[in-house]
Amino acid sequence: xxxVTQSSRYLVKRTGxxxxxxxxxxxxxxxxxxxxxxxxxxxxLIYFSYDxxxxxxxxxxxxxxxxxxxxxxxxxILESASTNQTxxxxxxxxxxxxxxxxxxxxxxxxx
Amino acid sequence: xxxxEQHPSTLSxxxxxxxxxxxxxxxxxxxxxxxxxxxxxxxxQLIIDIRSNVGEKKDQRIAVTLNKTxxxxxxxxxxxxxxxxxxxxxxxxxxxxxxFGTGTRLKVLA
Numbered sequence: 001x002x003x004v005t006q007s008s009r010y011l012v013k014r015t016g017x018x019x020x021x022x023x024x025x026x027x028x029x030x031x032x033x034x035x036x037x038x039x040x041x042x043x044x045l046i047y048f049s050y051d052x053x054x055x056x057x058x059x060x061x062x063x064x065x066x067x068x069x070x071x072x073x074x075x076x077i078l079e080s081a082s083t084n085q086t087x088x089x090x091x092x093x094x095x096x097x098x099x100x101x102x103x104x105x106x107x108x109x110x111x
Numbered sequence: 112x113x114x115x116e117q118h119p120s121t122l123s124x125x126x127x128x129x130x131x132x133x134x135x136x137x138x139x140x141x142x143x144x145x146x147x148x149x150x151x152x153x154x155x156q157l158i159i160d161i162r163s164n165v166g167e168k169k170d171q172r173i174a175v176t177l178n179k180t181x182x183x184x185x186x187x188x189x190x191x192x193x194x195x196x197x198x199x200x201x202x203x204x205x206x207x208x209x210x211f212g213t214g215t216r217l218k219v220l221a
Binding site for chain 2: 031033041042043050090094096097098099100102103104105
């Protein structure tokens with residue numbers, strides 16, 4: 001069974017801090033994704049990666065960056081956290097023609 | 112760009128009635144169509160999927176239909192129960208892309 005693990009379920013940070021969200025998958029999937037989900041809204045794609053050291057912007061990349069140094073790990077970075085980045089962040093991994101598998105999410109609060 | 116439209120955005124049904132959620136996709140290269148259920152505070156989880164060489168698939172009270180010509184696919188839930196209340200997402204996927212619909216909040220009224 002595919003397991004996608006996000007390092008924190010809940011995280012509280014202050015405005016201006018640099019924030020790292022970590023995601024690890026154990027199925028050797030090529031593709032990994034970071035989504036943001038706000039109350040009442042769907043999944044909005046921030047960034048995705050289709051290979052080590054490769055990244056592509058999604059629909060809402062502003063204020064975020066990513067890092068994929070190893071195939072199993074995909075990190076989301078908030079360069080200078082702001083209150084409007086308070087949200088639920090979901091990581092997913094995928095190999096073609098199969099379902100995406102999600103982590104349990106990180107509920108991030110920026111104070 | 113490619114997108115997936117999902118309707119309705121909210122759906123309320125009486126317990127025991129059927130619920131239908133519809134999606135339309137634009138990318139002709141899509142060949143895999145999963146459906147996810149997301150309960151409050153939890154991650155989206157796959158509940159059923161269908162591939163482009165199949166027109167219909169059923170798993171107990173849940174079924175999915177696909178019309179490739181019209182680029183439509185639908186989720187059907189029969190004999191709804193309160194535990195079916197959740198947000199449901201469709202998606203359309205090809206070899207290199209995976210696009211989600213905007214979600215449907217289903218409420219099953221007891």
